[in-house]
Amino acid sequence: MTHLKIDRPRRMTLEGVAAVRSFTARGRIQVIGTDDDDVTLDVSEIDRHPISVQHRDGLLFLGHHGTGRQHVAKGRLRHRPSQHAVIYLAVPRHCHLDLWSVSADVLVGDSRGDVQVHNGEGGTTLNQLSGAVEVETSSGHVDAINLSGDVEIRSVSGTVALYATPRRTRALKLSSVSGDISVCLSETADARVHLESVNGRVSSQFRGIVPVRMPGHHKAKGDFGSGSASIWASSVSGRVVLLNGDNLEKTEGTRIAD
Template sequence: MASWTVDSPQRLTLDEPVTSLKVDLVAGRLNVVGTDGPARVDVTRLSRRPVIVEHRDGVLTVRHERHPRMPGRLWWLGQFGRRFRADVSIAVPADVPADLTLVVGPLVASGLRRQTQAKVTTGQITLMGVRGRTTAKIVSGSVEALGVAGDLSLETVSGEVVLADSAAGTVRAHTVSGEITCDLDNPRGGEIQLSTISGAITIRVRRDSDLSVHLHTTAGRITSGFPEVRDRAGLGGMRESEGIIGTGAGKLWASATSGSIALLARPVGDEKEEELP
């Protein structure tokens, strides 16, 4: 087992292989990237409390040293959070599963290909080019997912969810108070579930998509850029629209309690086509 107590800006390079990553920091900035080179931990900014880096049986752990009588995470959101601020960048092999926790601050994960869990209490989560199974949860703040694939689950209590340039097979996004905005490629055979209690939902998919669509709002409007998706009678003030786009191989389900839903059609020629060699 190798262990370091980092109390000043420092870069560590690990010669031994890393099979999983676990990060648990209180405050600061966290950036994790998948790479082909050796694992590295770069601490660029540090306040009073040191950062503990441990490597044991392939597991790389980066954490703040905690008080043994810590009364709970919300205790750190006040003045004590400033004692634990650290800006940390970590590079690990792209196929390493990652469990990332940050109480206060922005968290960025990119290039990871296997399994990623990101949890933030107050701040922001940004996912870029991740693959595999990805889960992101935040209490207060936004979640952005760009160019993701695989199975994706996004959840926020108070904040916005943005998903763009995505070909994810399974998407589940939920907000209690906040908007959901999705710009998706053709999710053939995929399943998309979007829900919000207080907020609007905007979805844009390719005009040649293959989707079975069901949209529902309790107190709001539904607009659709696809003539195949039509209104159907709802009870009271509820609105519902459903229909089949293309072959209907994929599923799109969106529900808003207090908010409107907009389904937009993106022209097929709106994106750059890759040239075959």
């Protein structure tokens, strides 16, 4: 078992890691999948609040001292001192990731394992992920591109942008309270699409996505190909937009549902 605290910039290598759980307050954490069996941990910036590192039975835990899941979920760290750190992790591609943040930026790329991100005010950027992805955020933005597994993103007021080529038996579920949602698809996508907003505008650049007239709701739906995959995007008061990735110069879309 490894148990230590990092209170200054440091780089280290760890063996036998199958899963990572992190709790960061502010700053940035970047996790990249590699073909190496070992994990490289690089803390390039840190203030006077140390990072705790524990490695036991394949689980690597790292986070600010006194920062845990219940503190992040309940927003109890908002009024604490800065607790700032910049962390880089290179992990095996099949490593499971469970990343918690108060307002740090979270970046994840080139991973085949399942990824969970719970972020407050920080931005979340995802790229080249093939495992199941689950993101929950408060006011931070979510940008996702080249995701090939099931995806669920829940936001309160942050914007959500997803660039996807849905495959068969794949589910994409996006929801927000007041944040805008944009989904960018190729014309060759194979999916059933459902767009909905109670008070926000719903728009699409695809003629095959047609409005559904319902009192008190703005809805649109339609199929690409056989519709074997599913895309469901819903907001209470945010705008929901479907973009044509093969013709991105149409930036404003065509209004189809009031």
